[in-house]
Amino acid sequence: MSSVAANSLDPASAVLLEVRGVAKRFGTREVLRNISLTIAEGEFLTLLGESGSGKTTLLRLVAGFEEPTAGEIWMSGVRLDLLPPYQRRVNTVFQNYALFPHLSVRENVAYGLRVKKTAATEIDGRVDEALRMVKMQEFAASRPSKLSGGQQQRVALARALVNRPLLLLLDEPLSALDANLRKQMQSELKALQREMGITFLFVTHDQEEAMALSDRIALVRDGALEQVATAREIYAHPATAYTARFIGQTNLLRGEILDGMARCGAIEWPSDDPGGAAIFSLRPEAIRLASDAVALPGTARFRAALQQQFFSGASELLEVNCSGQLLRVRISARGPLSGEHEFVFSTADAVRVQE
Amino acid sequence: MYSNAYKKLVSLPPLLWVGLFLLLPYALMLAHSFWAVRDGMLVRQPDLHNYVTLFSKPVYAAVLVRTMRIAAAVTLCSLLLGYPLAYYLSFHAGAPKELLYQLVIVPLWVSYLVRGYAWKTILGSEGVLNGFFEYLHLTHGPVAFLLYSPFAVVVMLTHIYTPFVFLPIYAALEHIPRTLVEASEDLGAGAAQTFLRIILPLSIPGLLAGATFAFVLSLGDFLAPLLVGGASSTMIANVVQSLFGAAYDRPLGSAISVGLVIITVSLLVLSERLEKRWRYQ
Known part of the structure; x- marks a missing residue:
């Protein structure tokens, strides 16, 4: 397992949060192992991972709901992990929103300012502004139970943002919404983050959501960071087979490199990589029908029999069998196919990954 | 789906039970309250003279007020003991939570009478508490007000009803999603603000359910005044008991009972x- 720590996007932007060698154990169960991660000011960073991978625990450590077993967390020069949650300039949007059921929308949003003894006139102004920002002014007097999931989501956002946190933590905030609403909230969330310039630390298990929203993705696997990079980089250059499979669809070709040739079953191409056993990730859309492509240098060809064809509008997914090796190929829609075909891919698209 | 005959059959036993052991006795009680006793004989001539007696003789109002004051004191003491206990158990007890919960419940399995006698032993002039005070040289000779006083009644009823107050409060606290507490802390509230x-x-x-339990159950109690209360803490149920017993005036006793039922039902409503x-969720 490797962890490739990419540097932040913009070298000029300052580091806001720094997680240094953090570990967390619950009893004998090791939930997080030696996590180091930095988040730049204004960045949208997503912790992506399967359920139980430890991503939510990492978020809770930053929020202050759990204490790390080892390591330190720093924010803007302050040792964060030693402070109780109520003294951290961090606010959280909870997975189930956690709105206070006995308070109105307005009182919910005002809560953080009220407990900090902010002047009443200032509270009014800031709460109005926050409600306007999430388009919930007209529901100010409603109780949370009267609101739909999407509306509750907006109130939860306003309740956190009204405190002007340095860092906003979002724990799978969209997972309870239906697909259409989720898309809409994704775009609103992204717009809000750009507008306010607040740093977002976002947790999700949905790789599409992670790719759509994030500046960088930190892929968490079994309590460790698998890879940290921009969505495009992680998609184009996955460091490991796990990453390649988790982010997008891929074909994992197992084989070896010998005498300057990569051989994976019946497929082979020249490679100047160091020799030995090798795994390559080849995205389905990197493979084309040979009849569609002009012959170019640096391409590899193979013949494979069509097994299944799934039509999905603009494109279709083919499942093909190349001498016993099953591959997925995504081509633009072109009508029913059958029998054996020749396929081609650019060898640069076969990315060597670690196990 | 169930047939109509089946539905009728299964609802018969509970209906019979409620009719025979609840509605019929209440009807008899209500009827009695309008009757009278003359020369040791029950006279079934309905009028309101029992209720007139209740309102015209100040002794009944005085006993009722005392009963309510004792019930209020018991309610307050049980809340002051039960709420912190429930709060601690629900939010801060950690692993021993289950054990502590059982320990709170255990006294409910012990007979009410036994617990009453236990308090007699503790509060009596030769009792544990007086002995302890003398051992510490705090007092010389027994402190009299400990036993056979309204104080003793409040102590004993508080001991008995605190678990009843604890249980609904504990259940309510257990139902509060912990993320709400985290959200409150996240928004900058410390422990005290989050609690309030x-x-x-x-x-x-x-809290209301627990308080209602303690108040209503105390209101109808007659054993505690009998065991540890003495003459100075006669409660309304003792009056009813003596009217039904030695005084042989069931009609007046019934009238008081009807009044008590009205008060209780109003409180419950x-x-x-x-x-x-x-309630929000």
């Missing part, structure tokens, strides 16, 4: 309404 602004308001239905107002 979030936990306490959300536990009010449980009020408490139910208040609980609804404070």
Whole structure:
């Protein structure tokens, strides 16, 4: 397992949060192992991972709901992990929103300012502004139970943002919404983050959501960071087979490199990589029908029999069998196919990954 | 689906039970309250003279007021003991939570009478408490007010009803989603603010249910005054008991009982309404 720590996007932007060698154990169960991660000011960073991978625990450590077993967390020069949650300039949007059921929308949003003894006139102004920002002014007097999931989501956002946190933590905030609403909230969330310039630390298990929203993705696997990079980089250059499979669809070709040739079953191409056993990730859309492509240098060809064809509008997914090796190929829609075909891919698209 | 005949058959036993052991006795009690006793004989001529007696003789009002004051004191003491206990167990007890919960419940398995006698042993002039005070040289000779006083009644009833107050409060606290507490802390509230602004308001239905238990059960209690109360703490149920027994005036006793039922039912309705107002989820 490797962890490739990419540097932040913009070298000029300052580091806001720094997680240094953090570990967390619950009893004998090791939930997080030696996590180091930095988040730049204004960045949208997503912790992506399967359920139980430890991503939510990492978020809770930053929020202050759990204490790390080892390591330190720093924010803007302050040792964060030693402070109780109520003294951290961090606010959280909870997975189930956690709105206070006995308070109105307005009182919910005002809560953080009220407990900090902010002047009443200032509270009014800031709460109005926050409600306007999430388009919930007209529901100010409603109780949370009267609101739909999407509306509750907006109130939860306003309740956190009204405190002007340095860092906003979002724990799978969209997972309870239906697909259409989720898309809409994704775009609103992204717009809000750009507008306010607040740093977002976002947790999700949905790789599409992670790719759509994030500046960088930190892929968490079994309590460790698998890879940290921009969505495009992680998609184009996955460091490991796990990453390649988790982010997008891929074909994992197992084989070896010998005498300057990569051989994976019946497929082979020249490679100047160091020799030995090798795994390559080849995205389905990197493979084309040979009849569609002009012959170019640096391409590899193979013949494979069509097994299944799934039509999905603009494109279709083919499942093909190349001498016993099953591959997925995504081509633009072109009508029913059958029998054996020749396929081609650019060898640069076969990315060597670690196990 | 169940057939109509089946539905009728299964609802018969409970209907019979309620009719025979609840509605019929209440009807008899109500009827009695309008009757009279003359020369040791029950006279079935309905009029309101029992109720007139209740309102015209100040002794009954005085006993009722005392009963309510004792019940209020018991309610207050049980809340002051039960709420912190429930709060501690629900939020801070950690692993021994289950064990502590059982320990709170255990006294409920012990006979009411045994617990009453235990208090007699503790509070009596030769009792454990007086012995302890003398051992510490705090007092010379027994402290008299400990036993056979309203104080003793309040102590004993508080001991008996605290678990009843604890249980609904504990249930209400257990139902508060812990993420609400985290959200409150996340928004900058410390433990005290979180308790006052979030936990306490959300536990009010449980608190009301517990208070109603303690008050209503104390209101109808007659064993505690009998065992540890003495003459100075006669409660309304003792009056009813003596009217039904030695005084042989069941009609007047029934009239008091009817009054007590009206007070109790009104309290239950009020408490139910208040609980609804404070329920959100």
